Amino acid sequence: MTRVNLITGFLGCGKTTTLLHLLATKPDNEKWAVLVNEFGEIGIDGSLLAERGAVLKEISGGCMCCVNGLPMQVGLNTLLKQVKPDRLLIEPTGLGHPKQILSMLSDPLYQPWLTLQATFCLLDPRQLRQPRVKENENFRNQLLAADIIIANKKDCWQPEDESALENWRQTEAEGRLVITTTRGQIDRALLDKPRRNLRPLADAAHHHPVKQPLSLLSSLQLAGAGRWRRALNEGQGYFSCGWVFDSETVFETIAILEWARHAPVSRVKGVIRLGQGAVYINRQGEDFHIEMHPTAPPDSRIELINDQPADWNALQHKLLNIRLTIKA
Incomplete structure:
Protein backbone atom coordinates (compact mmCIF):
# COMPACT_ATOMS: atom_id res chain seq x y z
CA MET A 1 0.00 0.00 0.00
CA LYS A 193 -0.84 12.79 9.52
CA PRO A 194 -4.26 11.56 8.34
CA ARG A 195 -6.38 13.19 5.68
CA ARG A 196 -9.21 14.83 7.64
CA ASN A 197 -10.21 17.89 5.62
CA LEU A 198 -13.04 16.50 3.50
CA ARG A 199 -14.87 19.74 2.79
CA PRO A 200 -16.42 20.00 -0.70
CA LEU A 201 -14.63 22.25 -3.17
CA ALA A 202 -16.13 24.30 -5.96
CA ASP A 203 -15.11 23.53 -9.52
CA ALA A 204 -12.63 25.90 -11.10
CA ALA A 205 -11.55 26.76 -14.60
CA HIS A 206 -8.35 24.78 -14.38
CA HIS A 207 -5.45 25.20 -16.73
CA HIS A 208 -5.34 23.61 -20.14
CA PRO A 209 -2.17 24.42 -22.06
CA VAL A 210 -2.34 26.54 -25.16
CA LYS A 211 0.35 25.32 -27.51
CA GLN A 212 1.99 28.02 -29.57
CA PRO A 213 4.25 27.58 -32.60
CA LEU A 214 7.88 28.57 -32.44
CA SER A 215 8.45 32.12 -33.55
CA LEU A 216 10.64 33.07 -36.48
CA LEU A 217 13.41 34.17 -34.11
CA SER A 218 13.38 30.92 -32.19
CA SER A 219 13.78 29.00 -35.43
CA LEU A 220 16.87 31.00 -36.39
CA GLN A 221 19.43 28.75 -34.77
CA LEU A 222 22.41 31.00 -35.54
CA ALA A 223 25.68 29.45 -34.34
CA GLY A 224 25.14 25.96 -32.96
CA ALA A 225 22.10 25.14 -35.10
CA GLY A 226 19.80 22.55 -33.60
CA ARG A 227 21.34 22.76 -30.13
CA TRP A 228 18.35 24.37 -28.45
CA ARG A 229 14.60 24.86 -28.67
CA ARG A 230 11.93 27.09 -27.18
CA ALA A 231 8.40 26.34 -25.98
CA LEU A 232 5.53 28.67 -25.05
CA ASN A 233 2.44 28.12 -22.93
CA GLU A 234 -0.39 30.17 -21.46
CA GLY A 235 -3.44 29.71 -19.26
CA GLN A 236 -5.46 31.34 -16.46
CA GLY A 237 -3.94 34.72 -17.20
CA TYR A 238 -0.32 33.54 -16.99
CA PHE A 239 2.26 33.11 -19.75
CA SER A 240 5.42 31.03 -19.89
CA CYS A 241 8.43 30.74 -22.14
CA GLY A 242 11.10 28.10 -21.71
CA TRP A 243 14.31 27.01 -23.38
CA VAL A 244 16.31 23.80 -23.32
CA PHE A 245 19.95 23.71 -24.49
CA ASP A 246 21.97 20.61 -25.23
CA SER A 247 24.87 19.28 -23.17
CA GLU A 248 27.51 20.98 -25.30
CA THR A 249 26.23 24.48 -24.63
CA VAL A 250 27.43 26.30 -21.51
CA PHE A 251 26.85 29.78 -20.14
CA GLU A 252 28.98 32.49 -18.57
CA THR A 253 28.17 32.52 -14.85
CA ILE A 254 27.83 36.23 -14.09
CA ALA A 255 26.02 36.97 -17.34
CA ILE A 256 23.36 34.29 -16.86
CA LEU A 257 22.75 35.38 -13.26
CA GLU A 258 22.32 39.00 -14.32
CA TRP A 259 20.00 37.96 -17.15
CA ALA A 260 17.84 35.98 -14.74
CA ARG A 261 17.87 38.70 -12.07
CA HIS A 262 16.78 41.49 -14.43
CA ALA A 263 14.40 39.63 -16.75
CA PRO A 264 11.14 41.65 -16.66
CA VAL A 265 9.00 38.70 -15.50
CA SER A 266 7.68 37.54 -12.14
CA ARG A 267 9.11 34.00 -12.12
CA VAL A 268 12.43 32.51 -13.25
CA LYS A 269 13.61 28.93 -12.73
CA GLY A 270 16.63 27.32 -14.29
CA VAL A 271 19.15 24.49 -14.15
CA ILE A 272 22.06 25.78 -16.22
CA ARG A 273 25.36 24.27 -17.30
CA LEU A 274 28.44 26.45 -16.70
CA GLY A 275 32.04 26.04 -17.78
CA GLN A 276 32.43 23.93 -14.66
CA GLY A 277 29.40 22.48 -12.91
CA ALA A 278 26.00 24.14 -12.88
CA VAL A 279 23.88 26.80 -11.22
CA TYR A 280 20.30 26.32 -10.02
CA ILE A 281 18.31 29.56 -10.25
CA ASN A 282 15.01 30.25 -8.48
CA ARG A 283 13.55 33.76 -8.62
CA GLN A 284 10.11 34.88 -7.50
CA GLY A 285 9.66 38.61 -7.88
CA GLU A 286 12.62 40.20 -6.10
CA ASP A 287 13.52 37.00 -4.21
CA PHE A 288 16.55 35.56 -5.96
CA HIS A 289 18.11 32.29 -4.85
CA ILE A 290 20.99 30.44 -6.49
CA GLU A 291 22.84 27.21 -5.73
CA MET A 292 26.11 26.18 -7.31
CA HIS A 293 26.65 22.49 -8.06
CA PRO A 294 29.89 20.81 -9.08
CA THR A 295 28.15 18.26 -11.30
CA ALA A 296 26.57 19.49 -14.52
CA PRO A 297 23.12 18.21 -15.58
CA PRO A 298 22.64 16.59 -19.00
CA ASP A 299 21.25 19.84 -20.45
CA SER A 300 20.33 23.41 -19.50
CA ARG A 301 16.70 24.34 -18.86
CA ILE A 302 15.27 27.80 -18.23
CA GLU A 303 11.62 28.76 -17.66
CA LEU A 304 10.09 32.23 -17.32
CA ILE A 305 6.51 32.86 -16.15
CA ASN A 306 4.69 36.18 -16.10
CA ASP A 307 1.17 37.50 -15.58
CA GLN A 308 1.23 39.22 -18.96
CA PRO A 309 2.99 38.50 -22.27
CA ALA A 310 6.65 39.49 -22.25
CA ASP A 311 8.98 40.23 -25.12
CA TRP A 312 10.21 36.66 -25.34
CA ASN A 313 12.20 37.35 -28.51
CA ALA A 314 14.22 40.14 -26.88
CA LEU A 315 14.88 37.98 -23.82
CA GLN A 316 15.90 35.12 -26.08
CA HIS A 317 18.27 37.31 -28.08
CA LYS A 318 20.12 38.27 -24.87
CA LEU A 319 20.12 34.67 -23.68
CA LEU A 320 21.68 33.39 -26.89
CA ASN A 321 24.36 36.06 -26.74
CA ILE A 322 25.61 34.94 -23.31
CA ARG A 323 26.38 31.39 -24.31
CA LEU A 324 30.01 31.11 -23.35
CA THR A 325 31.00 28.10 -25.41
CA ILE A 326 29.44 25.93 -28.06
CA LYS A 327 31.69 22.92 -28.44
CA ALA A 328 32.42 21.69 -31.94
Whole structure:
Protein backbone atom coordinates (compact mmCIF):
# COMPACT_ATOMS: atom_id res chain seq x y z
CA MET A 1 0.00 0.00 0.00
CA THR A 2 1.42 3.36 -1.07
CA ARG A 3 1.04 6.34 1.26
CA VAL A 4 0.25 9.44 -0.80
CA ASN A 5 0.61 13.15 0.03
CA LEU A 6 -0.51 15.99 -2.20
CA ILE A 7 1.70 19.10 -1.90
CA THR A 8 0.05 22.17 -3.42
CA GLY A 9 0.78 25.89 -3.39
CA PHE A 10 0.70 28.86 -5.71
CA LEU A 11 3.55 29.88 -8.02
CA GLY A 12 6.78 30.62 -6.16
CA CYS A 13 5.69 29.46 -2.69
CA GLY A 14 8.50 26.91 -2.31
CA LYS A 15 6.96 23.52 -3.19
CA THR A 16 10.04 22.12 -4.91
CA THR A 17 12.36 23.29 -2.13
CA THR A 18 10.08 21.56 0.37
CA LEU A 19 10.17 18.37 -1.68
CA LEU A 20 13.97 18.51 -1.77
CA HIS A 21 14.05 18.79 2.02
CA LEU A 22 11.66 15.87 2.46
CA LEU A 23 13.60 13.68 0.03
CA ALA A 24 16.78 14.41 1.99
CA THR A 25 15.10 12.93 5.08
CA LYS A 26 13.78 9.78 3.38
CA PRO A 27 14.38 6.61 5.42
CA ASP A 28 16.92 4.34 3.75
CA ASN A 29 14.60 1.36 3.95
CA GLU A 30 11.72 3.06 2.08
CA LYS A 31 11.10 3.49 -1.64
CA TRP A 32 9.68 6.91 -2.52
CA ALA A 33 8.33 8.33 -5.77
CA VAL A 34 7.48 11.86 -6.93
CA LEU A 35 4.87 12.84 -9.51
CA VAL A 36 5.39 16.45 -10.56
CA ASN A 37 3.48 18.71 -12.94
CA GLU A 38 4.64 22.13 -14.19
CA PHE A 39 2.85 24.97 -15.92
CA GLY A 40 5.70 25.44 -18.38
CA GLU A 41 6.57 23.07 -21.21
CA ILE A 42 10.28 22.68 -20.46
CA GLY A 43 10.22 20.95 -17.09
CA ILE A 44 12.62 22.43 -14.54
CA ASP A 45 11.53 20.63 -11.38
CA GLY A 46 12.37 17.24 -12.83
CA SER A 47 15.99 18.32 -13.21
CA LEU A 48 16.05 19.67 -9.66
CA LEU A 49 14.50 16.53 -8.18
CA ALA A 50 16.39 13.98 -10.27
CA GLU A 51 18.73 11.59 -8.49
CA ARG A 52 17.47 12.57 -5.03
CA GLY A 53 16.72 9.04 -3.93
CA ALA A 54 13.20 8.79 -5.36
CA VAL A 55 11.65 7.60 -8.62
CA LEU A 56 10.54 10.65 -10.60
CA LYS A 57 7.68 11.02 -13.09
CA GLU A 58 7.12 14.37 -14.84
CA ILE A 59 4.06 15.85 -16.51
CA SER A 60 5.36 19.07 -18.06
CA GLY A 61 2.92 21.59 -19.52
CA GLY A 62 0.02 19.22 -18.99
CA CYS A 63 -3.15 19.45 -16.94
CA MET A 64 -2.60 17.15 -13.98
CA CYS A 65 -5.56 18.69 -12.20
CA CYS A 66 -8.05 17.49 -14.83
CA VAL A 67 -9.53 14.16 -13.79
CA ASN A 68 -9.93 13.29 -17.46
CA GLY A 69 -6.32 14.14 -18.18
CA LEU A 70 -4.60 10.96 -19.29
CA PRO A 71 -1.10 12.16 -18.28
CA MET A 72 -2.12 12.17 -14.60
CA GLN A 73 -3.78 8.77 -14.75
CA VAL A 74 -0.97 7.18 -16.75
CA GLY A 75 1.72 8.65 -14.49
CA LEU A 76 -0.08 7.59 -11.32
CA ASN A 77 -0.83 4.09 -12.60
CA THR A 78 2.73 3.58 -13.78
CA LEU A 79 4.20 4.53 -10.43
CA LEU A 80 1.74 2.47 -8.39
CA LYS A 81 1.93 -0.69 -10.49
CA GLN A 82 5.52 -0.72 -11.70
CA VAL A 83 7.41 1.09 -8.94
CA LYS A 84 5.17 0.20 -5.97
CA PRO A 85 6.60 2.98 -3.77
CA ASP A 86 6.12 3.09 -0.03
CA ARG A 87 5.36 6.79 -0.37
CA LEU A 88 4.28 8.97 -3.30
CA LEU A 89 4.57 12.78 -3.18
CA ILE A 90 2.49 14.63 -5.78
CA GLU A 91 3.34 18.23 -6.71
CA PRO A 92 0.82 19.85 -9.08
CA THR A 93 1.53 23.08 -10.91
CA GLY A 94 1.06 26.23 -8.86
CA LEU A 95 -1.89 27.07 -11.13
CA GLY A 96 -3.57 23.71 -10.54
CA HIS A 97 -6.93 23.15 -8.85
CA PRO A 98 -6.80 20.34 -6.25
CA LYS A 99 -10.39 19.10 -6.51
CA GLN A 100 -9.98 16.69 -9.43
CA ILE A 101 -6.70 15.27 -8.11
CA LEU A 102 -8.19 14.62 -4.67
CA SER A 103 -11.27 13.06 -6.27
CA MET A 104 -9.09 10.72 -8.30
CA LEU A 105 -6.92 9.74 -5.33
CA SER A 106 -10.06 9.08 -3.24
CA ASP A 107 -11.75 6.96 -5.91
CA PRO A 108 -12.57 3.38 -4.80
CA LEU A 109 -10.60 2.18 -7.82
CA TYR A 110 -7.38 3.22 -6.07
CA GLN A 111 -8.22 2.01 -2.56
CA PRO A 112 -6.35 -1.30 -2.99
CA TRP A 113 -3.28 0.63 -4.14
CA LEU A 114 -2.94 3.77 -2.02
CA THR A 115 -3.79 5.54 1.21
CA LEU A 116 -4.32 9.27 0.86
CA GLN A 117 -2.75 10.99 3.84
CA ALA A 118 -2.48 14.66 4.82
CA THR A 119 -2.62 17.22 2.02
CA PHE A 120 -0.28 20.21 2.31
CA CYS A 121 -0.46 23.73 0.95
CA LEU A 122 2.65 25.90 0.84
CA LEU A 123 1.83 29.56 1.43
CA ASP A 124 4.03 32.62 1.13
CA PRO A 125 2.08 35.04 3.39
CA ARG A 126 3.22 37.94 1.23
CA GLN A 127 0.81 36.59 -1.37
CA LEU A 128 -2.07 37.35 0.98
CA ARG A 129 -1.38 41.03 0.33
CA GLN A 130 -1.32 40.64 -3.47
CA PRO A 131 -4.87 41.07 -4.83
CA ARG A 132 -4.16 39.24 -8.09
CA VAL A 133 -3.01 36.17 -6.17
CA LYS A 134 -5.44 36.35 -3.27
CA GLU A 135 -8.39 36.61 -5.67
CA ASN A 136 -7.23 33.67 -7.78
CA GLU A 137 -9.73 30.83 -7.45
CA ASN A 138 -7.09 28.12 -7.48
CA PHE A 139 -5.04 29.90 -4.81
CA ARG A 140 -8.07 29.96 -2.53
CA ASN A 141 -9.02 26.35 -3.21
CA GLN A 142 -5.49 25.08 -2.62
CA LEU A 143 -5.69 26.57 0.85
CA LEU A 144 -9.23 25.31 1.42
CA ALA A 145 -8.31 21.74 0.47
CA ALA A 146 -5.24 21.41 2.69
CA ASP A 147 -5.03 19.58 5.99
CA ILE A 148 -1.79 21.37 6.87
CA ILE A 149 -0.75 24.89 5.83
CA ILE A 150 3.00 25.53 5.55
CA ALA A 151 3.61 29.27 5.88
CA ASN A 152 6.97 29.40 4.11
CA LYS A 153 9.76 31.94 3.54
CA LYS A 154 9.58 33.35 7.05
CA ASP A 155 13.00 34.93 6.58
CA CYS A 156 11.48 37.23 3.92
CA TRP A 157 8.41 38.42 5.85
CA GLN A 158 7.73 41.95 6.95
CA PRO A 159 5.53 42.74 10.00
CA GLU A 160 2.57 43.36 7.70
CA ASP A 161 3.01 39.86 6.20
CA GLU A 162 2.85 38.32 9.68
CA SER A 163 -0.30 40.34 10.34
CA ALA A 164 -1.85 39.12 7.09
CA LEU A 165 -1.05 35.53 8.02
CA GLU A 166 -2.50 35.93 11.50
CA ASN A 167 -5.69 37.48 10.10
CA TRP A 168 -6.01 34.58 7.64
CA ARG A 169 -5.36 32.05 10.41
CA GLN A 170 -8.09 33.52 12.61
CA THR A 171 -10.70 33.83 9.88
CA GLU A 172 -10.04 30.93 7.50
CA ALA A 173 -7.74 28.31 9.00
CA GLU A 174 -10.66 26.75 10.92
CA GLY A 175 -8.54 24.85 13.38
CA ARG A 176 -6.18 23.34 10.82
CA LEU A 177 -2.49 23.05 11.58
CA VAL A 178 -0.48 26.09 10.39
CA ILE A 179 3.30 25.74 10.52
CA THR A 180 5.76 28.56 9.87
CA THR A 181 9.12 27.77 8.36
CA THR A 182 11.96 28.84 6.08
CA ARG A 183 13.16 27.01 2.96
CA GLY A 184 10.47 24.35 3.36
CA GLN A 185 12.08 22.86 6.46
CA ILE A 186 9.27 20.72 7.84
CA ASP A 187 9.21 17.56 9.95
CA ARG A 188 8.94 14.42 7.83
CA ALA A 189 6.57 12.98 10.45
CA LEU A 190 3.89 15.39 9.21
CA LEU A 191 3.53 13.22 6.11
CA ASP A 192 1.92 10.50 8.25
CA LYS A 193 -0.84 12.79 9.52
CA PRO A 194 -4.26 11.56 8.34
CA ARG A 195 -6.38 13.19 5.68
CA ARG A 196 -9.21 14.83 7.64
CA ASN A 197 -10.21 17.89 5.62
CA LEU A 198 -13.04 16.50 3.50
CA ARG A 199 -14.87 19.74 2.79
CA PRO A 200 -16.42 20.00 -0.70
CA LEU A 201 -14.63 22.25 -3.17
CA ALA A 202 -16.13 24.30 -5.96
CA ASP A 203 -15.11 23.53 -9.52
CA ALA A 204 -12.63 25.90 -11.10
CA ALA A 205 -11.55 26.76 -14.60
CA HIS A 206 -8.35 24.78 -14.38
CA HIS A 207 -5.45 25.20 -16.73
CA HIS A 208 -5.34 23.61 -20.14
CA PRO A 209 -2.17 24.42 -22.06
CA VAL A 210 -2.34 26.54 -25.16
CA LYS A 211 0.35 25.32 -27.51
CA GLN A 212 1.99 28.02 -29.57
CA PRO A 213 4.25 27.58 -32.60
CA LEU A 214 7.88 28.57 -32.44
CA SER A 215 8.45 32.12 -33.55
CA LEU A 216 10.64 33.07 -36.48
CA LEU A 217 13.41 34.17 -34.11
CA SER A 218 13.38 30.92 -32.19
CA SER A 219 13.78 29.00 -35.43
CA LEU A 220 16.87 31.00 -36.39
CA GLN A 221 19.43 28.75 -34.77
CA LEU A 222 22.41 31.00 -35.54
CA ALA A 223 25.68 29.45 -34.34
CA GLY A 224 25.14 25.96 -32.96
CA ALA A 225 22.10 25.14 -35.10
CA GLY A 226 19.80 22.55 -33.60
CA ARG A 227 21.34 22.76 -30.13
CA TRP A 228 18.35 24.37 -28.45
CA ARG A 229 14.60 24.86 -28.67
CA ARG A 230 11.93 27.09 -27.18
CA ALA A 231 8.40 26.34 -25.98
CA LEU A 232 5.53 28.67 -25.05
CA ASN A 233 2.44 28.12 -22.93
CA GLU A 234 -0.39 30.17 -21.46
CA GLY A 235 -3.44 29.71 -19.26
CA GLN A 236 -5.46 31.34 -16.46
CA GLY A 237 -3.94 34.72 -17.20
CA TYR A 238 -0.32 33.54 -16.99
CA PHE A 239 2.26 33.11 -19.75
CA SER A 240 5.42 31.03 -19.89
CA CYS A 241 8.43 30.74 -22.14
CA GLY A 242 11.10 28.10 -21.71
CA TRP A 243 14.31 27.01 -23.38
CA VAL A 244 16.31 23.80 -23.32
CA PHE A 245 19.95 23.71 -24.49
CA ASP A 246 21.97 20.61 -25.23
CA SER A 247 24.87 19.28 -23.17
CA GLU A 248 27.51 20.98 -25.30
CA THR A 249 26.23 24.48 -24.63
CA VAL A 250 27.43 26.30 -21.51
CA PHE A 251 26.85 29.78 -20.14
CA GLU A 252 28.98 32.49 -18.57
CA THR A 253 28.17 32.52 -14.85
CA ILE A 254 27.83 36.23 -14.09
CA ALA A 255 26.02 36.97 -17.34
CA ILE A 256 23.36 34.29 -16.86
CA LEU A 257 22.75 35.38 -13.26
CA GLU A 258 22.32 39.00 -14.32
CA TRP A 259 20.00 37.96 -17.15
CA ALA A 260 17.84 35.98 -14.74
CA ARG A 261 17.87 38.70 -12.07
CA HIS A 262 16.78 41.49 -14.43
CA ALA A 263 14.40 39.63 -16.75
CA PRO A 264 11.14 41.65 -16.66
CA VAL A 265 9.00 38.70 -15.50
CA SER A 266 7.68 37.54 -12.14
CA ARG A 267 9.11 34.00 -12.12
CA VAL A 268 12.43 32.51 -13.25
CA LYS A 269 13.61 28.93 -12.73
CA GLY A 270 16.63 27.32 -14.29
CA VAL A 271 19.15 24.49 -14.15
CA ILE A 272 22.06 25.78 -16.22
CA ARG A 273 25.36 24.27 -17.30
CA LEU A 274 28.44 26.45 -16.70
CA GLY A 275 32.04 26.04 -17.78
CA GLN A 276 32.43 23.93 -14.66
CA GLY A 277 29.40 22.48 -12.91
CA ALA A 278 26.00 24.14 -12.88
CA VAL A 279 23.88 26.80 -11.22
CA TYR A 280 20.30 26.32 -10.02
CA ILE A 281 18.31 29.56 -10.25
CA ASN A 282 15.01 30.25 -8.48
CA ARG A 283 13.55 33.76 -8.62
CA GLN A 284 10.11 34.88 -7.50
CA GLY A 285 9.66 38.61 -7.88
CA GLU A 286 12.62 40.20 -6.10
CA ASP A 287 13.52 37.00 -4.21
CA PHE A 288 16.55 35.56 -5.96
CA HIS A 289 18.11 32.29 -4.85
CA ILE A 290 20.99 30.44 -6.49
CA GLU A 291 22.84 27.21 -5.73
CA MET A 292 26.11 26.18 -7.31
CA HIS A 293 26.65 22.49 -8.06
CA PRO A 294 29.89 20.81 -9.08
CA THR A 295 28.15 18.26 -11.30
CA ALA A 296 26.57 19.49 -14.52
CA PRO A 297 23.12 18.21 -15.58
CA PRO A 298 22.64 16.59 -19.00
CA ASP A 299 21.25 19.84 -20.45
CA SER A 300 20.33 23.41 -19.50
CA ARG A 301 16.70 24.34 -18.86
CA ILE A 302 15.27 27.80 -18.23
CA GLU A 303 11.62 28.76 -17.66
CA LEU A 304 10.09 32.23 -17.32
CA ILE A 305 6.51 32.86 -16.15
CA ASN A 306 4.69 36.18 -16.10
CA ASP A 307 1.17 37.50 -15.58
CA GLN A 308 1.23 39.22 -18.96
CA PRO A 309 2.99 38.50 -22.27
CA ALA A 310 6.65 39.49 -22.25
CA ASP A 311 8.98 40.23 -25.12
CA TRP A 312 10.21 36.66 -25.34
CA ASN A 313 12.20 37.35 -28.51
CA ALA A 314 14.22 40.14 -26.88
CA LEU A 315 14.88 37.98 -23.82
CA GLN A 316 15.90 35.12 -26.08
CA HIS A 317 18.27 37.31 -28.08
CA LYS A 318 20.12 38.27 -24.87
CA LEU A 319 20.12 34.67 -23.68
CA LEU A 320 21.68 33.39 -26.89
CA ASN A 321 24.36 36.06 -26.74
CA ILE A 322 25.61 34.94 -23.31
CA ARG A 323 26.38 31.39 -24.31
CA LEU A 324 30.01 31.11 -23.35
CA THR A 325 31.00 28.10 -25.41
CA ILE A 326 29.44 25.93 -28.06
CA LYS A 327 31.69 22.92 -28.44
CA ALA A 328 32.42 21.69 -31.94
